[in-house]
Every structure is written in C-alpha cells, then in structure tokens.
Amino acid sequence: MATETDDVFTRIGQWQMAGKGVALATVVRTWGSSPRPAGSHLVVDETGAFFGSVSGGCIEGAVIHEARAVIADGKPRLLEFGVSDEQAWEVGLACGGKVEVYVERVE
Amino acid sequence: MKADILHRLIALRQARSPCALVTRIIDGCQSLIAGGSPDGDLVLTPAHLEQIAARLAADKSGPLEADPGLFVRVYAPPSRLFVVGAVHIAQFLAPMATMAGFEVTVIDPRRAFANADRFPDVELSDEWPDEAMAKRLPDAQTAVVTLTHDPKLDDPALVVALASPAFYIGALGSRRTHAQRVERLTAEGLGEQVTRIHAPVGLDLGGRSPAEIAVSVLAQIVMVKHGHDL
The missing domain is CATH 3.40.50.720 (NAD(P)-binding Rossmann-like Domain)
Incomplete structure (x- = not known):
C-alpha cells in the first residue's frame, strides 16, 4: 500500500511499462463547494482505465474522454466544469461548485 | 509532462523531499522546484520563487498569485x-x-x-x-x-x-x-x-x-x- 499521490505515480509507471499512453489530470482551481481541492490528480490510460479523482465522480467521465484525446494528440487542455443541469444531462457538478481541470500527456 | 521531470518528481518523493511542480497552463511548460532552486523550461522571477516557497511551506497547491497562468502543485512528504x-x-x-x-x-x-x-x-x-x-x-x-x-x-x-x-x-x-x-x-x-x-x-x-x-x-x-x- 502507498499514499494516494504515490499510487498515482506508481500507476503512471505501470502503464508506461506496459507501453500505454498516459494522461495526468489535475484540479487547478475551484470555486464554491467543489469536492476535491486544487492539486487532486486523476490518471488515465489510452484505453480509458483511470485511477484517482478530480471530483466526487461527477465529471470523471468527461475528463477521461478528453484525456484520451490528449494522449492521442499530445496537446494539453484546460477543462472547465460548472453546475450541472439535470434536465439537459449536462456534465457538471451537482454540488453547485465550479472547477478547472488541466490535462496533460505524460511522456 | 516530460519524462525527466516525472522521474525527478518520483525520486524526490521517494526521498521524502518536498517539491513543487509549476505548470504554465497555456502551453504546458513546466519547472520543478526542490530545495529552492528551479529546474525546467520556465523563467521564474524571485517574486515567483518567493510565492512558490510560501505555497511549499503551507502545503497548498494553487495558481500563483503573481501570475495566475502558472499553477503550482505542491508535493509534501506524506505524514x-x-x-x-x-x-x-x-x-x-x-x-x-x-x-x-x-x-x-x-x-x-x-x-x-x-x-x-x-x-x-x-x-x-x-x-x-x-x-x-x-x-x-x-x-x-x-x-x-x-x-x-x-x-x-x-x-x-x-x-x-x-x-x-x-x-x-x-x-x-x-x-x-x-x-x-x-x-x-x-x-x-x-x-x-x-x-x-x-x-x-x-x-x-x-x-x-x-x-x-x-x-x-x-x-x-x-x-x-x-x-x-x-
């Protein structure tokens, strides 16, 4: 067992050893009652497998989708998520917070 | 994240050395700061380094006050x-x-x-x-x-x-x-x-x-x- 941050980097190492492309997502800014603080990490491999979290499970699906695009083209992205609209099935935070997530490919 | 930054980051964490990874959000350029000295692609001013040191001391990740386009991720050794x-x-x-x-x-x-x-x-x-x-x-x-x-x-x-x-x-x-x-x-x-x-x-x-x-x-x-x- 290891700590959460160590586990993220352990996971990166394992996926790279297996020859998989990896992206690292990081919460860079939060407003209101977003669930995870700045610095929280989510790692994603090219198949969509993931470890860690950038929210309480609300936006991970969308971040994983974008992360696979980042792995494919190597261009970092800054993603913004606001309050979700249940009627529109929009991705967002039901808690009423707002969060920015930076996604980069790990070389 | 470049491979050499990743490897140094992992080594610093294994050595229980606190460090900060600074990322320029617009283009992904990064520098790693450990023991007060920066290493990487970014040009950081003394004012930047002072604020990074303050974030390191407080174990608080977040955008740099002097330049919110720079994000500081603090890696403190685990308790x-x-x-x-x-x-x-x-x-x-x-x-x-x-x-x-x-x-x-x-x-x-x-x-x-x-x-x-x-x-x-x-x-x-x-x-x-x-x-x-x-x-x-x-x-x-x-x-x-x-x-x-x-x-x-x-x-x-x-x-x-x-x-x-x-x-x-x-x-x-x-x-x-x-x-x-x-x-x-x-x-x-x-x-x-x-x-x-x-x-x-x-x-x-x-x-x-x-x-x-x-x-x-x-x-x-x-x-x-x-x-x-x-």
Missing part, C-alpha cells in the same frame, strides 16, 4: 505514523492509516507480535521503541500512538515522542492507567509535556472491537492533523 505495539488494534490501524495517506511504522521488540505474517506491507521494527524512534526522529508531520499496555514499552516511546515536535501523541489505556502514566512521566521531569498525550486514546465513538478502536484513533489523528476540534 508518518509510529505505532508502538504490534497488537490486534495495530493490525487494523496500520492498513487503515496507510490508506489514509500515512507512512506507517509498527514498532515492537516482541517478534511473536511484530512479524510480516501479521503485518504485510507495513514497515516493521523489532527494536526497543525508544531506539526505533530515535533512529527515525519524529518530526512535525509525525503521529505516535502507543498500544502495548506495557509501561516498559510504552513509556520509553512516549519519552522520545514528548521530546519531539510530533503533531499527535496518543496512548492506549484507561483513565486510571493514564493517571499512573502521568505520575511516572512527571517523575521523569516531563510534567509540562504530558498534557500533549491524547488519553484515553481516540474519539469516543462507542466502539469496543479492535477495528472500531482503530477507527477512533485514526479519526482523532486526522482531526488533530487538520487543527479541528469537536
């Missing part, structure tokens, strides 16, 4: 927990604390208790508690909890802990046991320090089983770590 007494409660406390982000060391000179069968995946020491802890010197990110019920083992560990800046010190035992412990430690000249000991140990959750006591101890450690009170 440590020394568990004195490889007893039944420790078998629950050690994995729970590990999952909560602590680096756990279980200390017990009785090898029948402190062995890898009973404690897989945890650092074990079969030295005397004072020697084991003197080697690992508790710092301000260290919690110490004694669980042996035996003053011959608990007291020497508490003496080392009380002389250290450990952020949490807890000792298992009833109020009566603790009153006797306070008397002994006071006789050793630690009268002013003994109030730092949390005893009876843990939050009063009402549970009595070893696993439930482990939850109450870990809950109290987390609460103290974050400066909260009930």
Whole structure:
C-alpha cells in the first residue's frame, strides 16, 4: 500500500511499462463547494482505465474522454466544469461548485 | 509532462523531499522546484520563487498569485505514523492509516507480535521503541500512538515522542492507567509535556472491537492533523 499521490505515480509507471499512453489530470482551481481541492490528480490510460479523482465522480467521465484525446494528440487542455443541469444531462457538478481541470500527456 | 521531470518528481518523493511542480497552463511548460532552486523550461522571477516557497511551506497547491497562468502543485512528504505495539488494534490501524495517506511504522521488540505474517506491507521494527524512534526522529508531520499496555514499552516511546515536535501523541489505556502514566512521566521531569498525550486514546465513538478502536484513533489523528476540534 502507498499514499494516494504515490499510487498515482506508481500507476503512471505501470502503464508506461506496459507501453500505454498516459494522461495526468489535475484540479487547478475551484470555486464554491467543489469536492476535491486544487492539486487532486486523476490518471488515465489510452484505453480509458483511470485511477484517482478530480471530483466526487461527477465529471470523471468527461475528463477521461478528453484525456484520451490528449494522449492521442499530445496537446494539453484546460477543462472547465460548472453546475450541472439535470434536465439537459449536462456534465457538471451537482454540488453547485465550479472547477478547472488541466490535462496533460505524460511522456 | 516530460519524462525527466516525472522521474525527478518520483525520486524526490521517494526521498521524502518536498517539491513543487509549476505548470504554465497555456502551453504546458513546466519547472520543478526542490530545495529552492528551479529546474525546467520556465523563467521564474524571485517574486515567483518567493510565492512558490510560501505555497511549499503551507502545503497548498494553487495558481500563483503573481501570475495566475502558472499553477503550482505542491508535493509534501506524506505524514508518518509510529505505532508502538504490534497488537490486534495495530493490525487494523496500520492498513487503515496507510490508506489514509500515512507512512506507517509498527514498532515492537516482541517478534511473536511484530512479524510480516501479521503485518504485510507495513514497515516493521523489532527494536526497543525508544531506539526505533530515535533512529527515525519524529518530526512535525509525525503521529505516535502507543498500544502495548506495557509501561516498559510504552513509556520509553512516549519519552522520545514528548521530546519531539510530533503533531499527535496518543496512548492506549484507561483513565486510571493514564493517571499512573502521568505520575511516572512527571517523575521523569516531563510534567509540562504530558498534557500533549491524547488519553484515553481516540474519539469516543462507542466502539469496543479492535477495528472500531482503530477507527477512533485514526479519526482523532486526522482531526488533530487538520487543527479541528469537536
């Protein structure tokens, strides 16, 4: 067992050893009652497998989708998520917070 | 993230060295700051470095005040927990604390208790508690909890802990046991320090089983770590 941050980097190492492309997502800014603080990490491999979290499970699906695009083209992205609209099935935070997530490919 | 930054970041964390990764969000350029000196693609001013140092000291990641386009991710070394007494409660406390982000060391000179069968995946020491802890010197990110019920083992560990800046010190035992412990430690000249000991140990959750006591101890450690009170 290891700590959460160590586990993220352990996971990166394992996926790279297996020859998989990896992206690292990081919460860079939060407003209101977003669930995870700045610095929280989510790692994603090219198949969509993931470890860690950038929210309480609300936006991970969308971040994983974008992360696979980042792995494919190597261009970092800054993603913004606001309050979700249940009627529109929009991705967002039901808690009423707002969060920015930076996604980069790990070389 | 470039491979060399990743590898240095992992090495710094393994060495328990605090470091900060600075990322320019617009293009992904990065520098790693460890021991005050930056290394990487970014040009950082003394004002930048000062604010990064402040974030490192506060263990707080976030955008740089002087330039919000730069994001600072602080990697502080994990908190440590020394568990004195490889007893039944420790078998629950050690994995729970590990999952909560602590680096756990279980200390017990009785090898029948402190062995890898009973404690897989945890650092074990079969030295005397004072020697084991003197080697690992508790710092301000260290919690110490004694669980042996035996003053011959608990007291020497508490003496080392009380002389250290450990952020949490807890000792298992009833109020009566603790009153006797306070008397002994006071006789050793630690009268002013003994109030730092949390005893009876843990939050009063009402549970009595070893696993439930482990939850109450870990809950109290987390609460103290974050400066909260009930």
